[in-house]
Amino acid sequence: MAECHPVAFRWVTQAKLRGAKVIHADPRFTRTTAMADIHAPIRAGTDIAFLGGLINYVINSERWNTDPFFKEYVVNYTNAATIINDDFKDTEDDDAAGVFSGLIEYTGDPLNGFVAQYDNTTWQYRRTAVGDQGRSGSTAQSGEQEVESGQPDAESQEVPSGPPFDPLVRALLPPPAETDPTLEHPRCVFQILKRHFSRYTPEMVAEVTGCPPETFIQVAETLLENSGADKTTAIVYALGWTQHTYGPQMIGAAAILQLLLGNIGRPGGGILALRGHATIQGSTDIPTLYHSIHGYMPAPSALKQHDTLTDYLKTETLPTGYWANTPKFMVSYLKSMYGDAATPENDFGYDWHPKISGDHSHMPMMVAMMEGKVKGMFAMGQNPAVGGQNARLQRKALAKLEWLVVKDNFETETAAFWYNSPEVKSGELRPEDIQTEVFLFPSAQVGEMDGSFTNTQRLVKWHHRAADPPGDCRSDVWFTYHLGKRLKALYADSDLPRDQGIKNLVWDYEPDEPPADSRIKDEPDVEKILKEINGYYTETGEHLKSFADLKDDGSTTCASWIYCGIFPEPGQNRAANREPDPPGTVGAHLNWGYAWPANRRILYNRASARPDGQPWSEAKKWIWWDEEQGQWTGYDVPDFAATKAPDTPADPNGIGLDAHSGTDPFIMKADGKGWLFAPTGMVDGPLPTHYEPAESPVRNPLYRQQTNPVLKRWDREDNRIIEPEDPEFPYVLTTYRLTEHHLSGVMSRWLPWLAELQPELFVELSPELASEKGINNLDWVRIRTPRGEIRAKALVTRRMRPMQVAGKTIHHVGLPWHWGYQGIVTGDVTNDLSALVGDPNVSIHEAKAFVCNVEKA
């Protein structure tokens, strides 16, 4: 975090100055470790073993079993007591086979990359399958796999149509799940969890991760000491957890740990995902992802039962929990797309909406491009020639395009691939043979446009234009808007059914008056875009104040329900609020920016109070029930029905939040509970399991199954993934970032003051490995993987260490990946070494662990 989010790290420093303990788990000793109280060195890719070890330690510890806080939180707020299907088999079964019940062949489009899939019927709650909204991440739930998502058994159900859609939602109500609040039933979640992690002992953790058992126990004891009614612990992660073939399961393991420790929904607790770009949170909220539409609703898909709006709502609406309002979100969204042309008669234009037909994410897209199936590409602020996995393949794929548009600050490696890439320099590709027409559009900078950043804690902050961009440089908003205008003009006279969508697309963001203080008179009015995102009453144009006001009959228009309330009145852009709480007050700084949803700063904060509604402790009070006022109150906006008393029983016939009791904090989940066990929503298992990375020098010490049995991989001669323990590639290669540079270097290697700070690509290795290979500090080194080889200067350092894993010595080799062939400082492309292989839930690539060899060059 200190390395990659130095400004956010100020908060960790401040916590440290007030006595907080900082623990850093990482294969390397980085600038973050320099600030940590405990360094837990773990082999790249073994985080689930480490976290599983912590889970096992915690639930068997004296403190967890005697301090009443933990059981009270877990029994009431998680699904620990829920009983699972009798036919469920865990990875421990069949002599530690390492797979769950339901593993079957994948029979879909091979371009989607799955090596197998799971039928999750046996993972469901006994008596009832409960759905999960395929929302924030799961690309696999967009139809590429035939897995349950949204409402299970949707196909067989008969439902009435709408609007109004409440009867449709009511028709989907399932019978309630069975539970055992004593947590003793052998098939309850808690017992299954306990058994699943029972072999994750400190000794096993040491064997798999290389972390000394004493250090592991020190971490576990520190976590236990700093959780409970009076103290909380926060877990913070970034790409060291996401960029694996089981990344989401790593995060899931942390979620289980934090739920068991009672740290979710409480101040100083939780799990913070450090997202990597200035507003990447915003770019998934109002998404540039193929599988989601605004507000984390699933994109309509040709592969699911999404033929009509009714079908879509039947499949994707959860009848219990807040997602029961999906019809209101979806209809309001369709109104924002097609405006007056969207009517109840034509299903609000649902038929015009594009439908996805597979995995359109980056990796399979580049494979399809390599096969000549993609005609053109817009690369706006993206540089796959350096940032893409198996970058050689990606650069060669670019040569298959008919046209390529690059919009960026400088002539990036992607824009220059056709004359300056290694493939051209070596003669493998010749510019005269490349048919791609490349357009380079210069970009405006952040200070040259109005707009917003949404950071990693869902906080939206406005930024104002300070100066005009020079020359032809324009913002992405300008570019996208004017491109859309010209495209609409081209289709204006078409009668084809497939063109009606773009014809009817609402697309008016012209400034009412050209800006007086800018020479760019046709910059779109971003406040009009914000108003559409916030939403308004369709008839009157009056701004909406809350997503509770959304309707399913077309009377409200709202592009993204989670942002509703950010712009409640003209002139009141809450993202531009800059009023912190006065120093010395305890609070959530509710007037500093705007956090979706509804300006709640901590999600699921009902859990910050006991089941009876009183705070767990004075030190950690956050929101609580005010009996006199009959409402929830406190420092934050309550993430709960405002006037629902703690002792409210669940309504067995209720939909939405009525189906939840006054002690169900997790309002987005169908059963209102935090999920220790995920019956649906994760396509590679209901529980995290230690697997080795797709490439590893070690055989899985825990199970017979080596790697994630349902990962994504594209088997090609130019994308070889090697077998485990291949002697030609004995070292673990891990890639990462440096403070001084940003991503593929476009924002940093072109700036002299940053370029000089880290001018050359280097490879980090321990003195032990260096002396074994006769490598001295600053020697040129060749690093090879099954995909290719690059050269870098050696930086020999004790911050890298040999580890004892499964009885042998394992070495890590580390490479930052910021360099390419354009800019003031250049270097080889680290991603020439990585592979197209990734996680099956969200199609994220594995960049943090594969195998390599090194030698003096």
Next chain:
Amino acid sequence: MMAEPMGFFTDTTVCIGCKACEVACKEWNQLPAESGGANTLSGESYDNTRRLSGTTWRHVRFIEQFNEDRSQGRWLMMSDVCKHCVQAGCLEVCPTGAIIRTEFDTVVIQADVCNGCRACISACPFGVIDINPITGTAMKCTLCYDRMQAGMIPACAQACPTQSIQFGPISELRQRAEKRVRQLHEAGQTDAYIYGDESILGGLNSFYLLVDEPEVYGLPSNPQLPSRNLVPSATLSAAGAAAMGLLGLVSLRKRRMDRLAAERRAEREESAEPVEGGEEGDA
């Protein structure tokens, strides 16, 4: 008119080595990057800046300390800068008066007065100053004198995300520093101490909290002013001159005595006997 002494307290225990201070300083002062940015890898940990110079006025040091089995390990980071000494060697030797002490008790080289004579470069015990090759004059950190005069804080202190670099009145900073040292000692980090109290050159107006010997950070443990030798060497010179003078007087007198003795001897021999040759009379 003297305003209150102002300066830096740098708590190196919260420095994360991000180098925002280096970049903020160059940006504010419009200093050029090394070779237009095309620098080379130093191989010294994450420090490619290497040293302070006429065009680099902030330099973050990285010191890796790991034992062989890795059971003990730490990575020290420290943002080096001009110390703005209360007794400043550079100011002492500057022949043109370019180097002045400001109303904030900081030390500033007036660029339009400096003639590039380089005396200050050797006078600084911290190796802070060097010639800016573009101007041909000596340059170093100004403690953002221009920003301070406008009521702003120095660029580096503003940029530092963890408030390792703290700016303010020296008296307040000293109190804060003492409190922090006490806090660290109570938490078991007994090797924390302040470098730059009055015992060093009268006090450093950019002082540090360190956790190891100064030499580990590239700092001298006992820096001295150039004028440290003035009194002893002047005294020695005077004593030497006096000794030489005395020796000279003694030698002159001896010569005169010898000559007089020789003359008397010659007179006695002349009046005693007739001379045979006359060799002795030959002169």
